[in-house]
Amino acid sequence: MRRWLAFVLILAPAAALRADDWPQFLGPKRDGVWRETGLIEKFPDGGPKELWSMPVGMGYSGPAVAGGKVFVTDRVLSQGAENPANPFDKKTVIKGVERVLAFDDVTGKKLWKHEYPCDYRVSYATGPRCTPSVDGDRVYTLGTMGDLLCLSVADGKVLWSKNFMTDFGAEVPVWGFSASPLIDGDKLICLAGGNKGRLVMALNKMTGEPIWGALSCTGDFGYCPPVIFQVGKTRQLIIWHPESVNGLDPETGKKLWSQPFAVKAALTAPMPRYDNGKLFVTSFYNGSRMYQLDQEKPGAELVWRGKSNSERRENTDGLHSIMPTPIFHGDNIYGVCSYGDLRCLKSATGERVWETLQPTTGKPERWGNAFMVEQGDRVWLFNEQGDLIIAKLTPAGYEEIDRAKILEPTNKLVNRNRPVVWTHPAFANKAVYARNDKELIKLSAAAAK
Secondary structure (H helix, E strand, O other): OHHHHHHHHHHHHHHOOOOOOEEOOOOOOOOOOOOOEOOOOOOOOOOOOEEEEEOOOOOOOOOEEEOOOEEEEEEEEEEOOOOOOOOOOOOOOEEEEEEEEEEOOOOOOOEEEEEEEOOOOOOOOOOOOOEEEEOOEEHHHHHHHHOEEEEEOOOOOOOEEEEEHHHHOOOOOOOOOOOOOOOOOOEEEEEEEEEOOEEEEEEEEOOOOOEEEEEOOOOOOOOOOOOEEEEEEEEEEEEOOOOEEEEEOOOOOEEEEEEEEHHHHHHHHOOOOEOOOOOEEEEEOOEEEEEEEOOOOOEEEEEEOOOOOOOOOOOOEEEEEOOOOOEEEEEEEEEEEOOOOEEEEEOOOOOOOEEEOOOOOOOOOEEEEEEEEOOOOOOEEEEOOOEEEEEEEEOEEEEEEEEEEEOOEEEEOOOOOOOOOOOOOOOOOOOEEEEOOOEEEEEEEEEEO
16 A cells, blocks of 8 residues: 555655646647646746757747647748739639648657648648647648548658548538648547538548538638637537537537528637637627526527627627637626727626737737637737737736847738738647648747756
C-alpha cells in the first residue's frame, strides 16, 4: 500500500503539470478556452520569447498542436502564377499546390510535407482556411477547393481522401471551403455543401465512407464550423447555414429542430456559442440572434434578434461579426463587430454595454478583426496587425494588460494599403503558435520558474 501511495505521489505533480494540446479549431473542447496554468502575467521586455520560427506559404488556416507535432496547411503558387489584383475575382484559374506540413514541437524541424495540385477559383485566393483536426495517429485537413484528406501523423501518408465537389456534388462557395471538420467518436463531421441532402456529412473517420448526410440549402452553403453541445438530455450538432440554424442528432443526422435565419452573402462564419440553454449566432450583414434551447425535448425558440440588416458601423445595434467567434458568458457576450469594434452585449436582450477599437484596428476599418481565447480570468487576443494582447473583459469595460507585436501582417488581398494577418493561433504547451503567409512561430508563454 505504501509503495503504491508513493508511486501516486510521484506521478501527481507530473500530471498536474501536464501540458495541453490544441488538436483542432478553437482547442481541445472546441470552445476557445485555454485551460493551462503557470502562464506569464505580462510579456517580458521585448515581448514573448521566440522558441522557433519556420518558413511556410500562404494561408488563413490556424495550426493544430498534438502529440509533440505542429500541423498547418498552406499554398504555394506555381511558377509564373500570381493572385489577381481583385480579391473577388472567381473567374481566373490560379495554379498552385496546397500543402500539409508537420513540424517537431520542440525544435520546429519540419518532419514531413504532403502536397497536391490545387487550382483556385475563389475569392481571396490566399490559401487554405481550415484548421487541421488531429485524432490519435491521424490528421484530417480540408482545403479551399474541397479536398478532404486523412493523413498519417507519423509520415504524412494519405490514408484516404475525398473531394466535396466530385464525391458529393458540392459547388465551391465564394470564399472556398472554410468550416473546420469536427471529430465525434467514429465520425468526421463536415460542412460538405453536397446536393440532395448532403450539405452536412458524417464520414467514417477510419475509411472516409459516408455514415449519413443531412440538410440542403440553395446557393452558397456558408462557412460555419460544425459544433456539438450537450443541451439538457440530448447532444445536439449545431449546423448554421445561410437559410437556418439547425439542431441535429450527431449519430444519425436527424433534424431535431430548425429556426429560419436568412443571411446575406452566405456569411455564416463565426461558430455558434452556447451557454446554459441559450444559443447565440452572429453574422456580418444580418446581425445577431439568440435562441432558447429546450432542455427537456429538442426544440428552439427565438429570444431576440438584432434590428439592423446593415453592416455599416453607424447602423449596427448589436454584433455583426464577419469571422471571429465571440465569447459568451451568461450575462454577457464579447465579440468583434463589422468595423473592428470589440463590443460587450447583454445576453438577455442584445443591448450594447460598451465598445472599443483599442485591441483591434485602432480606428474603424471594414472587416477589422481580432481572434480571442479565454484563459482563466483573462482573454488573449490576436489582432489583424499581428499584435498579441492579454486583457480582461468585463461588463465594466476593456482592460488591456499587455501587448506585443509577434508577426507582420502579410496578406494584401483585403486592401493593399492595409495588409492583415487573418489566422487563428493555437495555444498549447504553455506556448502560442501563430502564422502569417511567410512563417510559423512558437512563442513561450510560460511563467518564469
